[in-house]
Amino acid sequence: MQRLDESIRQQLLMDDQSIIGRPFPLAGENARVVQANTRHIAIILRDTAAKDRASRAAGFAANLMDASVGQHLKETVACSRGCFHCCTTYVSTSVPEIFRLAREIRGRAATTARVVAAAGRAKAMPQLQREVNRVPCPILEDNACSAYAARPLVCRAVLSTSLESCLRIFQQGSPEKFAAPPSLGALRSYLLIMLRAALVLNNLPYRNYELTHALEIALASADSEERWLAGEDIFKDVAVDRLDLEESPLTKIVAGLAGAVGPTI
Numbered sequence: 001m002q003r004l005d006e007s008i009r010q011q012l013l014m015d016d017q018s019i020i021g022r023p024f025p026l027a028g029e030n031a032r033v034v035q036a037n038t039r040h041i042a043i044i045l046r047d048t049a050a051k052d053r054a055s056r057a058a059g060f061a062a063n064l065m066d067a068s069v070g071q072h073l074k075e076t077v078a079c080s081r082g083c084f085h086c087c088t089t090y091v092s093t094s095v096p097e098i099f100r101l102a103r104e105i106r107g108r109a110a111t112t113a114r115v116v117a118a119a120g121r122a123k124a125m126p127q128l129q130r131e132v133n134r135v136p137c138p139i140l141e142d143n144a145c146s147a148y149a150a151r152p153l154v155c156r157a158v159l160s161t162s163l164e165s166c167l168r169i170f171q172q173g174s175p176e177k178f179a180a181p182p183s184l185g186a187l188r189s190y191l192l193i194m195l196r197a198a199l200v201l202n203n204l205p206y207r208n209y210e211l212t213h214a215l216e217i218a219l220a221s222a223d224s225e226e227r228w229l230a231g232e233d234i235f236k237d238v239a240v241d242r243l244d245l246e247e248s249p250l251t252k253i254v255a256g257l258a259g260a261v262g263p264t265i
């Protein structure tokens with residue numbers, strides 16, 4: 001991949017400063033903003049002196065998601081602390097998010113024990129079954145997320161405009177569509193694409209995994225993030241999200257974004 005001239009790359013980085021981390025438009029000409037944020041995440045991941053650079057990349061993506069949700073969410077949501085119906089389903093998580101979550105709960109013995117128990121159940125249950133069986137997330141405490149600041153993008157994106165609909169889905173097994181504001185799904189897709197393109201640009205794998213088993217692996221050793229960043233496939237025994245098992249339109253978008261940003265870093 002041919003890099004642009006140093007002066008052009010430096011100018012781009014300077015121009016990026018007014019864009020990165022700010023709420024981004026979902027429609028219209030947002031390619032420049034998406035590329036700037038992807039470049040920033042890729043540069044975070046390139047900082048080999050930082051042993052927690054994957055966690056940092058996830059943290060940047062989470063903050064960008066929150067800022068953008070604040071900008072785009074126009075609907076009134078029904079969610080509130082203590083309402084945890086959606087925390088009982090399959091959670092698909094990227095590796096940087098898994099490490100960020102592991103850093104948040106490492107040292108919490110009771111939470112870790114619940115993660116290990118939940119991972120045992122997850123390993124014994126195919127994903128399609130896990131998506132309909134209601135199994136509470138092991139990070140829940142007093143019916144609230146005990147790692148709220150470090151929760152994955154998908155958890156940030158799951159807000160509902162209807163408690164009644166959530167009760168039908170999560171308590172009665174209704175097949176109806178989750179009542180999420182459309183902007184949230186779009187924001188999560190953008191963030192996932194940016195994060196994945198940044199991982200590609202650092203020769204790191206980007207498939208999502210089932211949360212609890214992956215978290216068990218991440219928590220099992222203090223240097224799990226460093227080992228993964230060094231190329232060790234520590235998640236080889238964890239089930240990959242079924243949506244990542246085959247090529248999807250997302251794959252091409254990620255490759256296109258990585259191809260556009262690669263020459264600029």
Ligand code: SF4
Pocket residue numbers: 086087088091137138139140144145146147148151152155
């Ligand atoms: S990580 Fe937190 S928000 Fe996400 S499912 Fe678990 S308890 Fe719920």
